[in-house]
Structure formats: structure tokens, C-alpha cells
Amino acid sequence: MHHRPTTLTRGRQTIILLSVRITRTPDFEEESVRYSLRFCCEDCGHFDAAQSSCRHFWPTDVHRKDHHETRAVPLIDFCKEFELC
Numbered sequence: 001m002h003h004r005p006t007t008l009t010r011g012r013q014t015i016i017l018l019s020v021r022i023t024r025t026p027d028f029e030e031e032s033v034r035y036s037l038r039f040c041c042e043d044c045g046h047f048d049a050a051q052s053s054c055r056h057f058w059p060t061d062v063h064r065k066d067h068h069e070t071r072a073v074p075l076i077d078f079c080k081e082f083e084l085c
């Protein structure tokens with residue numbers, strides 16, 4: 001598991017957030033299907049589908065379903081604020 005710093009700037013404040021990143025492996029893929037894992041913004045209670053954005057103003061690019069489903073991304077970035085809805 002790797003930690004990658006993410007920053008969010010609001011006015012003159014910059015917030016540094018450590019996201020959780022794992023390597024996408026065949027085991028992850030198999031377990032994701034077997035346990036119906038939910039980890040994308042579209043399954044999160046903080047996601048505003050009408051605005052297609054996070055209600056907490058986090059960048060969503062690497063957490064969106066299409067990012068994982070349409071690209072062969074080698075890493076999975078889990079959002080630390082994900083709330084299953």
C-alpha cells in the first residue's frame with residue numbers, strides 16, 4: 001500500500017490529504033467482483049450526481065467509476081472520506 005499526498009486549495013489555505021493507494025492486481029479484481037466492492041464516488045453519500053461532483057469539494061477524477069472501468073489504471077486510489085450510501 002502506498003500513500004500519495006493530495007492537496008486541496010481553498011483561498012489561501014492548502015489542505016494536504018494522504019490518500020490510500022493500492023496496486024490493482026488480479027486478486028483485487030476477483031475480490032472486487034466476488035464481494036461487490038464499492039469504492040467509487042458514485043457509491044458515496046457525499047457525491048452529488050446532479051452536479052457530478054463531491055459535496056466536500058474533493059477532486060473526484062481518480063475515484064470515479066469510469067476512471068476504473070474504462071481505463072486500465074494500474075493503481076486504485078481510495079478516498080478517505082468515502083461513505084457508502
Ligand code: SF4
Binds near residue numbers: 040045060081
Ligand atoms: S468523499 Fe471522496 S469518494 Fe465521496 S464523493 Fe467525495 S471524492 Fe468521491
